[in-house]
Amino acid sequence: MKRPARAGVTPRRAFAEAPDCAPMPENRASKLRLDLNENLLGCAPKVRAALRRLSAEAIATYPEKKSAIARLAPSFGVREDEMLVAGGIDEALRLIADVFIERGRTVLLVDPTFPMYRFYAEQRDATIRALRYDSKMRFPLRPILVELHARPSVLFLANPNNPTGSLLGMPALGKILNAAPRTLVVVDEAYFEFSGVTIVAWIHRRRNLVVTRTFSKASGLAGLRIGCMFAHREIAKLLKRAQAPFPVGAAALAAAEASLQDRAFVRRTVREIQNGKRILEHGLAGLGVRVFPSAANFVLADFGAHGSAIAAALGRRGILIRDQTSSFGRPGFVRITAGTAAQMRKFLRALEPLL
């Protein structure tokens, strides 16, 4: 008898050949979560109140994103037609990739950086050019400017960068944008509230720039999944064409609005986290650990050859940090989220005997 043919579904090659995704850490609820750069002080009381007020009608109705955007846009100094909302920056990046990346195009990155840029580029069979930070963790500005001559389709930059924490100033960003007339430059400002540096105002004029922001980090809404994109209205129009009609839930939209009405919470927690970050940096340096200057709510540190083992040992004690071995190709580097002074002291006390 003839054997039946194997089930005949055929994924795109990028998925047939890709390794399975490494799972994100779970069961984190009761632990000291210094691993994913969330706001360790939670979210604004006004957000909790807005979520409690959500009516059955609001929950049973498709969310109205256009009017939500009209209310949110002024807080960012942009017009309605220059803004999109998405299910976090992760989904914003997918949308950008859908519109600008395909086989035969080139995507320019720095390395290490936020892994989702490469993830979406690989899924679309793009050619990837990745330029490394040097050992002093300096941004490869000159090599980027050279690579831009070849007119890559997209350049992704996280500013500040994750996991290095390094920040590009306006003069460097200006040079990059001027050298990239045919390249969409995506400036991911996930940590803007900590760095205080933004290029958003440039989207009114520049037609090669998209800026992304999130409510996951300083605003403490990571669990709700909401972020936004800002771009010249011609670019925004293209992105809107590719977007599903209801990309963000009503709860997330209501929470984002409430969060923008409670900026005092964000200001207060950012101040507290900056203080925690100083304690963390000084504490690590005092223990002889190399720390890199960071403009975000985390620091990159080099724990040396036993870095992964130390991170694992901390994990067993209920303290989570992010092992960055895979980002740097050698063990040692770890990323640690800054929290309150008390949380940082707890971390440093647990770390000292392990070094």
Ligand SMILES: *Cc1c(COP(=O)(O)O)cnc(C)c1O
């Ligand atoms: C955390 C992070 C994100 C993810 O943001 P979401 O809005 O939660 O998807 C995006 N970019 C960078 C650089 C990040 O560190």
